[in-house]
Structure formats: structure tokens, C-alpha cells
Amino acid sequence: MEGEKMDTEGKVETEKMNKAIAMAYDVQSKIVEDLTGDHFHVGFYDSSSVIPGSDVHSAQTRMIEAGLRFASVSEDPSKKPRNILDVGCGIGGSTRYLASKYGSQCKGITLSPVEAERARVLTSAQGLESQQVSFEVADALNQPFADGSFDLIWCIECADHISDKTKFVHELNRVAAPGATIILLTWCHRDLSPLEQDLHPDEKKLLSQLESSIRIKWISAADYINLFKSCSLEEIKYADWSPHVAPYYAEMRKITLSWKGIMAYVRHAGWRQLSIRALMMPSVFEKFKTGLFKYCILTCQKPQ
Numbered sequence: 001m002e003g004e005k006m007d008t009e010g011k012v013e014t015e016k017m018n019k020a021i022a023m024a025y026d027v028q029s030k031i032v033e034d035l036t037g038d039h040f041h042v043g044f045y046d047s048s049s050v051i052p053g054s055d056v057h058s059a060q061t062r063m064i065e066a067g068l069r070f071a072s073v074s075e076d077p078s079k080k081p082r083n084i085l086d087v088g089c090g091i092g093g094s095t096r097y098l099a100s101k102y103g104s105q106c107k108g109i110t111l112s113p114v115e116a117e118r119a120r121v122l123t124s125a126q127g128l129e130s131q132q133v134s135f136e137v138a139d140a141l142n143q144p145f146a147d148g149s150f151d152l153i154w155c156i157e158c159a160d161h162i163s164d165k166t167k168f169v170h171e172l173n174r175v176a177a178p179g180a181t182i183i184l185l186t187w188c189h190r191d192l193s194p195l196e197q198d199l200h201p202d203e204k205k206l207l208s209q210l211e212s213s214i215r216i217k218w219i220s221a222a223d224y225i226n227l228f229k230s231c232s233l234e235e236i237k238y239a240d241w242s243p244h245v246a247p248y249y250a251e252m253r254k255i256t257l258s259w260k261g262i263m264a265y266v267r268h269a270g271w272r273q274l275s276i277r278a279l280m281m282p283s284v285f286e287k288f289k290t291g292l293f294k295y296c297i298l299t300c301q302k303p304q
Helices: 002-036 056-070 093-102 113-125 165-175 201-214 221-230 242-256 259-269 281-290
Strands: 083-087 105-110 133-137 150-156 176-189 234-240 293-301
Touching: 002 056, 002 113, 002 242, 002 259, 056 093, 056 150, 056 176, 056 242, 056 293, 083 093, 093 105, 093 113, 093 133, 093 150, 105 113, 113 133, 150 165, 165 176, 165 221, 176 221, 221 234, 221 293, 242 259, 242 293
Parallel strands: 083 105, 083 150, 105 133, 150 176
Antiparallel strands: 176 293, 234 293
């Protein structure tokens, strides 16, 4: 009975979380699209990137390409992915990019009906037929796809919001075809040292505050790696890309605090919802310079 009670409480928490996330992105997606376009994720910067005043959308495109290179996704036409899933697709920026790059069938899922509809409109406007690119309102923990449906799974800044990471990774493994590549870009808290049992109390307090304000559920990169291993996934690779995304937040803070940014927020959220806290949100993640949390890429393959 106690186990059933915990399962029920977990389902209620997940449903509550999903509803809150969907409602938040119903509004936020409109604001972000006004400011940076159809990609709802951080950009990638390196020593060759023009940082001051650089084009954020170009940096976001570089992030996709960098992720694909890191995961060693083949450029050989005979080996390219044929069926791709974009988990947490937003309004479909990554989905359309991957479909165009590989000429593949791509599906995107999001919790937000508003995002899914906008994704369909943009896809139609860009001339990508519905048979090639499609979108569904679906939960990443209960995906409406058959086992082994996809040979590339792309998930950028969606896992952050998912409370049940174990079920999430098992679901990715379920829908992945034999030999499929999984690419996960996500925020993680720091790994524990061999002598540590838990994070420091002040660290846990800060992460808890961020969980409640921006709906992120934290685990470490080491935790993800252990989850991959529990599913017998192979070719596991990991890197901390925090230095590559730090300039993005400096750029986004400028954009958000510009007149264009303020008016975009007011237009879609209203004056009553306008707050300094919301406007300053891009500066929150500058705290990753302390090392408490970091932006990670993790990739793996399902065995043949």
C-alpha cells in the first residue's frame, strides 16, 4: 500500500510539473521567438566565434552542429539517420534543422499545445512537408511511439525539467532503434567527490531555489552516465561545455534588457507579469562559474 501511495504521489507531482511547464512555455516561447527566432536553447561559442554583439541564432545553430560532431553522427549519406526524434522540441527549430540537414523523417514532442501548433505553422511556411516533419503534444516519460522507432534522438534542455530521470532515460532507450545515437544536452549539478555523500547544504539550498523558480530538477553528469549504463547503452561520452555557453548568457541579458526585450515580454505576458526577476533571469546561470552547476553534453549508443 505504501508503494502504491508513493507511485500515486509521484504521478500527481509529474502531472502538476508538466502542466506548469506547458503553461510557462505557452508564454515564454512567444517571447523567445520574438527575440532570437525558432531555437530555444543556448548557443555555442569558441575561440573562433565572434562574441561581442554576435548573432545568437548563429550560435544556436553552432550548438546543434557541435553536438552532432561530438556524438560522431556520420556525414556519410549511406549512414545518415533516417528517423529522428526531437524530445522537448519547442517550436521545432532543431527538428526542422535536422530534417533539412539529413533529409530525414523527424518528429518533435512538446508539452505545450501552443508550441506544437506554432511549430506546425513554421514548418509549413518553410516548405517542409508534414510527412517529413511532424509534431505532437506528448510527455517525454510516456512517448507515443513504438519500441525502436528512431536512429537518432536529440534532446536539448528538456531533461532539465523532468523529475523522474530514471524513467526518462529508460524511455529514450525504449524508442531508440538498435545502433541509435542519443544526444543529451542539459544542465547538471557538479559531480560528488569520492569522499562526499551529498552536496553541501548551501549548494542544495541554491539548487532548491532554482528548482522552484525555473522548474529544473537537478542530477549530476555522473548520475546520467550511471543511468545510461543501467540500460546497457554503449559508447558513452561526456563533456562540460559551460565555457562554450557562458557568452550566450551575456548576449541574452543584453537582448532581454533592451527595449525590444522588455516590449516582447510585455506584449506576450502583460505589464502585471513584468518583473525585474524575470528580466534578469538570463543572469542566473552566470553562477555556473562557481562550478556548482554546469552545461553538459552526454551521448551514447544503443547496442546493435
